[in-house]
Amino acid sequence: MSAWVAGDVTTAIVYPTRLRNLLKAATLLAAFSMLPQAALSQDDIVERGRYLTYAGGCISCHTEDVDDAVPLTGGRAMETPFGTFYSPNITPDRQTGIGAWSDEDFVNALHDGISPDGEHYFPSFPFTSYTGASREDMLAIKAYLFSLPPVSKESRDHDLAWYMSSRIAAGAWKALNFESARFVPNPDQDEQWNRGAYLVRHLGHCGECHSPRSTTGVIDADLEMAGSVLGDEKIPNITSHRTDGIGRWSASDIEYFLDIGMLPDGDFTGSSMVDVIEDNTSKLTREDRLAIAAYIKALPALESEED
């Protein structure tokens, strides 16, 4: 169990030295994730859900960007070319949060982008990535969220362009651009790469910010992870391109950046990635950060799009 628990990660910079130990740990971790859920107690599931909530980046988006915000009560604004989206309250309050949701409701939302009332979500909610996550992991996240105190706070309506003002637009977008499918490990790659792929492409949904989108908001599959622009912030290319991307970074550089935010040249990022590091990647085990690093390092080198 302990391999899953974020527990003591704050002091985890003292590294074990041998790579084979790491590989062994990664293999064990992967083996653990295959265990049937029935083998875990409810407490274990909640604890695992807590870890996965970090890994899924739920907190940074579902918490308002103000100093005294209550985590997961929603209200964070996301500016897009289609208007401003506001994240909803996902505490287990029955009226204003998700307290009345069944397991099926929760899984439908994350895997298929459908609300309990059968409405379509806009892809500002990254169900397009979460669709690859396992049902067990999703239900562990639900168990954790439902273990938290309910907070009554009405979710704010999105403020969208007229042509987006109907959920029908979201349904049409999904019909054209979305397929519900779980992650399947690639047998040609090792456990570490596969764990990284699962974290990067699905739970961690890195590509939702780091990939450019078309005018209709569809991620450009040919330029995955090759950088983007969000609002007035340039989101960097994280492919292995040596000048446009991060091809010069070692796996250790990537792991360390995700842990404490240091760039390989000794600078510290002040970008929106700070929230991702604080609420997501720094809370993961070092093994999981190394898996993310291994996957990212193996991304094909892509040039960034012209500005």
Next chain:
Amino acid sequence: MQRKTTGAISALVISSALSFHAFADTTPEDAKDYRSAVMTSLRGHIGAASMIARGLVENDGHLVDHAKGLDAGAKELSRVFPKGSNVGETEALPLIWEEPEAFAEAVEKLQDATAAFVVAAESGDGEAISAAFRNVGMGCRGCHDRYRVSD
């Protein structure tokens, strides 16, 4: 109490025009370039120290040198933002001079962290070094979030 006093003094230095006791002909450009050079030296020490803290390079005593370099550089930050040095290609945001006390406080947080990092480096204790180095990073980020141009 002492902290408050130094904070007030730092704020005073930041808000006063070209506070270098350097040559009379130090221009705003010189002040800005000097600041940039100090920042580069901080980055260098941090990059090197991180490799030791990560265990990629053996700690044969050099960590203390980098820690002391960092601490000295961090102390300099109290005087490298003189009023009027917001010129040319600078990443420093005007907010630094609009709220000098808050800025001075943020700089002091880094200075406390670098002083603690020297103590940790001298102790040679790996866990203490890691924790102290992390705090140095938080100190850097504390200012870069609010007072530096983002890309």
